Amino acid sequence: MSDIRLDQLTHSYGETRAVDNVSLSIAEGEFYSLLGPSGCGKSTTLRMIAGFVTPTSGRILIGGGDVTRLPPERRDIGIVFQNYAIFPHMSVAENIAFGLRLRKVPRAEIDTAVEGALAQVGLSGFGDRYQRNLSGGQQQRVALARVLVTKPRILLLDEPLSALDKALREEMKFWIKDLQQTLGITTIYVTHDQDEALTMSDRIGVMRAGRIEQSGTPREIYEEPASLFVTTFIGQSNVLDATYAGAEGPRAAAMVEGRALSAELSHALPRGSAAKLVIRPENVLMGPEAADRNLTQLPATVIGESYQGAMVRYRLRLGSQELVAERQNQAHLARWRPGETVTVGWDPGRARLLPAD
Amino acid sequence: MGDTSPIPLTFRLVSGVALVILLTPVLIVVLSGLNSGEYLTFPPQGLSLKWVAGFFTSPIFLPAFLFSFGLATVTTIISTILGTMAAIFLTRSRSRAREVLRGLFILPVVLPGVVLGLALYVFFAWTKLGLAGSFPGLLIGHVLVTMPFVIATVTASLVDFDLSVEDAARSLGATPLQAFTKVTLPIIQPGISAGTIFAFIVSFGQFELTLFLATPDMQPLPIAMYTSLRYAFEPTAAAAGIFAICLVTISTLVTSRLVNLKKLLRRR
Ligand SMILES: Nc1ncnc2c1ncn2[C@@H]1O[C@H](COP(=O)(O)OP(=O)(O)OP(=O)(O)O)[C@@H](O)[C@H]1O
Numbered sequence: 001m002s003d004i005r006l007d008q009l010t011h012s013y014g015e016t017r018a019v020d021n022v023s024l025s026i027a028e029g030e031f032y033s034l035l036g037p038s039g040c041g042k043s044t045t046l047r048m049i050a051g052f053v054t055p056t057s058g059r060i061l062i063g064g065g066d067v068t069r070l071p072p073e074r075r076d077i078g079i080v081f082q083n084y085a086i087f088p089h090m091s092v093a094e095n096i097a098f099g100l101r102l103r104k105v106p107r108a109e110i111d112t113a114v115e116g117a118l119a120q121v122g123l124s125g126f127g128d129r130y131q132r133n134l135s136g137g138q139q140q141r142v143a144l145a146r147v148l149v150t151k152p153r154i155l156l157l158d159e160p161l162s163a164l165d166k167a168l169r170e171e172m173k174f175w176i177k178d179l180q181q182t183l184g185i186t187t188i189y190v191t192h193d194q195d196e197a198l199t200m201s202d203r204i205g206v207m208r209a210g211r212i213e214q215s216g217t218p219r220e221i222y223e224e225p226a227s228l229f230v231t232t233f234i235g236q237s238n239v240l241d242a243t244y245a246g247a248e249g250p251r252a253a254a255m256v257e258g259r260a261l262s263a264e265l266s267h268a269l270p271r272g273s274a275a276k277l278v279i280r281p282e283n284v285l286m287g288p289e290a291a292d293r294n295l296t297q298l299p300a301t302v303i304g305e306s307y308q309g310a311m312v313r314y315r316l317r318l319g320s321q322e323l324v325a326e327r328q329n330q331a332h333l334a335r336w337r338p339g340e341t342v343t344v345g346w347d348p349g350r351a352r353l354l355p356a357d
Numbered sequence: 358m359g360d361t362s363p364i365p366l367t368f369r370l371v372s373g374v375a376l377v378i379l380l381t382p383v384l385i386v387v388l389s390g391l392n393s394g395e396y397l398t399f400p401p402q403g404l405s406l407k408w409v410a411g412f413f414t415s416p417i418f419l420p421a422f423l424f425s426f427g428l429a430t431v432t433t434i435i436s437t438i439l440g441t442m443a444a445i446f447l448t449r450s451r452s453r454a455r456e457v458l459r460g461l462f463i464l465p466v467v468l469p470g471v472v473l474g475l476a477l478y479v480f481f482a483w484t485k486l487g488l489a490g491s492f493p494g495l496l497i498g499h500v501l502v503t504m505p506f507v508i509a510t511v512t513a514s515l516v517d518f519d520l521s522v523e524d525a526a527r528s529l530g531a532t533p534l535q536a537f538t539k540v541t542l543p544i545i546q547p548g549i550s551a552g553t554i555f556a557f558i559v560s561f562g563q564f565e566l567t568l569f570l571a572t573p574d575m576q577p578l579p580i581a582m583y584t585s586l587r588y589a590f591e592p593t594a595a596a597a598g599i600f601a602i603c604l605v606t607i608s609t610l611v612t613s614r615l616v617n618l619k620k621l622l623r624r625r
């Protein structure tokens with residue numbers, strides 16, 4: 001059952017279309033991430049769902065009911081902001097009790113609930129502190145406790161980790177995901193960090209210039225990117241100039257550097273049109289690894305090598321184009337020096353032909 | 358031993374000198390009010406409380422003092438409410454009229470008091486609404502000159518006010534009014550209190566504007582002191598000055614103490 005549905009949601013700030021015709025369905029209990037570069041409309045989308053921004057057009061449905069015109073206080077949504085927005089004039093306990101007080105919950109019940117919420121976020125004994133005496137990570141937990149204690153139907157998180165240092169970010173990533181799974185609460189998570197999106201989400205919507213470019217599981221987004229933007233925004237990709245030469249069984253034939261290569265095709269393309277063949281660096285095999293006849297094989301020259309500990313990155317010249325290969329740094333695998341020629345190859349199922357942007 | 362204070366010696370010297378310059382007139386007024394002689398002279402011929410006692414029996418000064426106190430109180434209440442609302446509008450509105458309005462609100466403190474007083478007097482007379490020489494007219498004048506102070510202090514506390522705090526309150530179930538009273542107001546309250554003190558002091562000591570708007574039966578303290586000094590050079594005026602200084606000092610202390618007290622209670 002779908003819990004949140006966005007139906008052709010659009011918002012313009014004057015001339016700028018911050019969110020452009022976004023339609024989306026999120027299932028109950030799902031962890032959905034909105035991922036995209038700065039200014040692509042992630043926060044605006046989230047603020048529309050929370051009720052702080054009125055859509056220019058389109059509808060928002062929660063649990064089947066239309067909430068598009070409902071004020072924020074009647075949407076039963078919990079939101080955590082990037083800066084946590086802890087009330088500075090209230091203690092941690094008062095912050096957490098805020099929502100319950102408004103709901104006129106009896107005093108004794110509030111006290112129990114606040115204790116419970118503090119324990120849940122690992123901050124027992126912090127009830128009397130004030131915001132200025134809390135670290136970023138602790139404020140983050142208070143913000144979550146304050147929201148969760150009111151048992152909202154939906155949890156919205158706007159870049160909740162971006163203000164934390166790297167080590168804490170890693171820790172909180174898993175902590176938030178665990179908490180979300182324990183509670184089974186439908187969650188929308190806004191981020192511009194691909195690692196967060198890939199590790200935490202059930203599904204990801206990749207946004208660009210107000211639109212959702214692709215929506216799918218982390219595996220789909222990474223391995224079956226629907227556009228050049230998606231494949232370059234998430235992880236790294238080699239992008240080779242190619243020409244679409246027609247269908248070749250279930251796959252497409254593409255001319256790259258005068259050779260016909262086969263690749264996956266997800267968009268219909270007119271024959272002879274310019275396209276891009278994309279392949280991830282970790283899928284580019286070299287030397288003996290590339291010897292299998294079923295692989296796409298090409299001669300290349302090594303022009304650079306950089307040591308990265310667990311990995312070795314090779315820059316390769318392929319005719320007039322460049323290619324990056326990333327190989328495991330293991331004793332039994334061969335190493336190449338700049339200037340050497342080597343056969344590179346890849347599984348044609350790992351290469352994709354995408355329309356040039 | 359080196360000087361460990363974070364404030365350079367020069368700064369401390371300058372502020373010391375400034376303090377002396379500022380406090381000297383206050384001291385002179387106090388000593389003149391305690392004069393035992395018959396005329397307002399400095400240094401006093403001797404010390405006595407007779408002029409201070411005279412203040413309480415004076416048919417002019419005590420009523421004037423009470424009138425000024427009442428006027429300043431009403432002015433402060435109105436100025437604080439209107440000024441806070443104006444500051445919120447000026448910091449949040451996206452309207453084009455905003456900059457123009459900001460200028461208009463500040464104008465009364467930029468204009469010389471005489472000009473404003475004359476303008477108001479002519480305007481009140483011209484509109485024939487009975488505002489000239491009336492308490493409401495005087496009140497309007499005082500609100501105009503005190504509101505800019507409230508606007509300035511409240512704006513200062515609103516500039517770094519984080520709007521997401523209000524959004525968070527709304528999402529937690531607060532109506533717009535609840536979000537304002539339970540979250541916004543307590544956070545900007547120091548700015549409002551500061552504005553209140555300014556408004557009270559400015560209204561209580563306001564002279565030029567009042568000169569145009571007051572009438573013989575509606576004499577605020579500054580006018581009463583001025584008038585009496587023109588005809589009789591009595592130390593009662595200085596004694597009244599002592600009470601004015603005390604009132605302003607006490608109101609400042611009380612307000613800031615109330616603010617701090619609240620903070621103390623919250624942090625217990
Ligand atoms: N209040 C506003 N008034 C005018 N334009 C706005 C406003 N808020 C956002 N925008 C514009 O709308 C677009 C989308 O903004 P939004 O904040 O939704 O982006 P975002 O994806 O959350 O970016 P970031 O990662 O930087 O937070 C941007 O071009 C931004 O400049």
Ligand SMILES: [Mg+2]
Binds near residue numbers: 042043044
């Ligand atoms: Mg944002």
